[in-house]
Amino acid sequence: MKNGWRPAECQTRTSETQEELGMSSVALKDYPDATFNGFTKRLRPKNNIEILPEYAGFYFRSPRFRATVTSMASITTRASLNNGMLSELTVVIPLLPEQRAIASVLSSLDDKIDLLHRQNKTLEAMAETLFRQWFVEGADEGWEEGKIPDEFDFTMGLSPPGESYNEEGIGIPMYQGNADFEFRFPKRRVFTTDPKRFAEQFDTLISVRAPVGAQNMADERCCIGRGVAAFRYNLNSEWMGDSPL
Structure with missing residues (x-):
């Protein structure tokens, strides 16, 4: 599986801006036909490392880890990380029971955040309907048009x-x-x-x-x-x- 993803892999990418550097995504299952381009880097746990994919996903997105990544970045025309920089990063890997507990709590919070986002989408749709009624369907013929x-x-x-x-x-x-x-x-x-x-x-x-x-x-x-x-x-x-x- 030359280009595939396995569970607990992380992609860290280069970016046009420093604050977007180091965003990651963790595979929670095998993707044998997946590949990645030159703007990403694949991190794969070694066989003797016990790290849950769910824990890895939250850890690599944590503010502390992200701040470390951005502080190490080199900037020319793009913000980037090389293999030497990545090799200097430290990763906190607690025992598996603690990893499960951390992932469980953060997953519950993620579910609540997702619910709020969906509620916001509903409110946005309602607002869009009102705006369309006010400014399109209910537009007065006497209104003047202007350019920005x-x-x-x-x-x-x-x-x-x-x-x-x-x-x-x-x-x-x-x-x-x-x-x-x-x-x-x-x-x-x-x-x-x-x-x-x-x-x-x-x-x-x-x-x-x-x-x-x-x-x-x-x-x-x-x-x-x-x-x-x-x-x-x-x-x-x-x-x-x-x-x-």
Whole structure:
């Protein structure tokens, strides 16, 4: 099985941005016909290592491990990891009963998170129906149409240097794209001490990298990376200032 995946294997990939480096996926069963490209690395436990695939999946996605991975990355045109860097990483492998307990608790939390995501999808569908009724089906013939440059000021994002990123809340929140967007407002995930471009409170944030077009509203002043553009109504930039949202 030259290119197949076996249980407990992890893929760690290169990326255009440092904060997306080291994302992983663990195979929970055999995939004999699966393969992977040059942007990924396959990690396979040695025969004398007892590690549950479920535990490995959570461990390689943990903030501590991810922070270690990104701190070791080299950046030229892309953020990347080589075999030498990976060989320096340490992995915490408790006894199997403890691995099972950890995986069980985190799996339960994952199930609850999945339920909340599905509830959000239902709410989003309801909101989309209302928006369509208000702005498409119920549009007044007297409404005027305008082009975005005529009605809005917009700022294209610019990513700060990778070494300024942190997850400890130091500096200003930074949003890079769809991965940071939630139902209405973006989630605070990454911060930067060297912001380059800004969005102001109540600006509309739009993802300009795939998946393109996802939207959120900034609930505070923030840094926007190159995956995001910020739009602000140019006739009154404080028109949302008294909004209860």
